[in-house]
Amino acid sequence: MNIRYEETQGRSLGFYALIAGLGVFILAALGAVLYMEHYGHYVTGMSNRIVWGMPHVFALFLIVAASGALNVASIASVFQKKLYKPLSRLSGLVALALLAGGLMVLVLDLGRPDRLIVAMTEYNFKSIFAWNIILYNGFFVIVAVYLWMMFERRMNKFTSKAGLAAFSWRLILTTGTGSIFGFLVARQAYDAVIMAPMFIIMSFAFGLAFFILILMASYKWTERPLGDAVVNRLGSLLGVFVAAVMYFVAVKHLGNLYLAENAGVENFILFDGGIYTQLFWYGQIILGGLIPMALIYHPALRGNRSTLGLASILILIGGVIQLYIIIVGGQAYPMEMFPGKEILEGYGGIAAYTPSLPEIMLGIGGIAVSLIAVTLLVKFLPFLPESLADEVADPHHKS
């Protein structure tokens, strides 16, 4: 059956309330940026020991999720799964929106965001960061072209090629994001090649969780039919991704425990790191992993959209917590500067970090930017099929 795409009306009170609500968060974020840039970073919780704080947690979370959100489109055009095809446009849009939100946070947390032009014109090709700037810009271009192929009927025949290009690019992109940490030889918490594939699988889970929430909310709020075939399939896939993330987390930590050099930082995260240990077990593992899997796979809850929505939200919260542990926890633990010696004075100890309100507001502002971009663009361009009822969307539907 032919899929018809249609803009959302965007005239309801709910629509304006959503825009206004998100707008408040964005204004708060911009206010926070002005405050931090005017006074300097001393008003934040960051320091010379914790140089990347809450803004980086949100920025990398959104950037990682962005590349994952594109997966739904990739499954359709690269792996030729018909069920996912009507979702492709939204998938591309969510990917671009999340990336835009993440990059906004990343740039606005720079010491000199006014020098963005320097970052765009001066490249050190040995720097993973510089490569990431190219990868992020390229992602915008490639996904935009990909969307154009999908939107323009005459170009439809190139969709699968563009899809393959976008899929390859997003794998490289997340490898690059993970490698930001993987190549930091001096820090025991990071120096591991497994960071790159782990970031890819994290992106699968976070991106899909965002996608499911946006899909369910937009269909509910625009009163369009959304059948169980689509929702249940996405739900099962989400469960697999969460399990895969937990597998990578287990391998990373067990592998690190084996190396005496890294035993200290592993003990810190897993057993005696205070807030970081609590966040790891209660936040990342139980709240962000085990509970969502139970919500998705428990037979009594199968096909239940409220619990799927809850699972998606928990996965996202768990994702922010996971990045907090990686980024802040990894810095809080001191570097092993003198193997075989203990540093009594001058350096060492666990670095203190308390996220300040402006940092948190900036991070949340990034999410708000992503969501407002999606909300507005589905109003102006036909991203959403007017119906995703089973008889429309499910290629195997029997009436």
Next chain:
Amino acid sequence: MSKTLNRRDFIKTSSATTVGVATIASGITLTSFAVNANENPVTKDKRWGMLVDTNKLTEVEIDGMVSACQQENGWGSEVHSTGDQKPTWVKKLKVQDKATGKITSLPLMCQHCEEPPCVDVCPTNASMKREDGIVLVDKHLCIGCRYCMMACPYDARSFVHEELTDQREHMPRGKGTVESCTLCVHKVDNGESPACVASVNSDAVIFGDLYDPKSNINQTLKKVQSAQIRADLDLNTGVRYSGI
């Protein structure tokens, strides 16, 4: 007879003048640069380094080195930054051997690596290494991303967390950018020693050209046992320590 200036003439005259002025001006500029460069060429033939003998250096002397650096480069009087937010170009470290319990004090600053991780990770080439081995931050290119601070194995870099006043003329610094020990490059280029080295009145800290076989540092390093911090990373630091 008066001749009115037509457009072609105007273009001719003004282009000729511009070219002429530009040629002369660039000639003057080039000459003046060349004079400076000839006086003190920065080349690969030199590799500036420092040797710290922790057996000879007292704690008081290390504190003196820190104050001398503050005095020379103007850091340390920040008013708002607290705790770990304060810039630290050089600091006193006390380490204890886990087996023997021997305590050693040493000054820790940028180690001026031959393969500096901060330079590798810097997206904009703001972190850079001069031909003579001095690792610096170009304050005009630094966007304040702090990736170099993540990469540095020596916790040697600081981010300026607040607006600064009363800066030293020879050492411009800036809110929102990263800074670290410059090996007092402004003094070294004038043939002087870094301020911290000059503050120590003994041979506990030696500064000089590691490559020059006639230099004190080269000759001493050939005689005494010395170590690099985190030598396992193979960064070939310019700052060496003996007695650790």
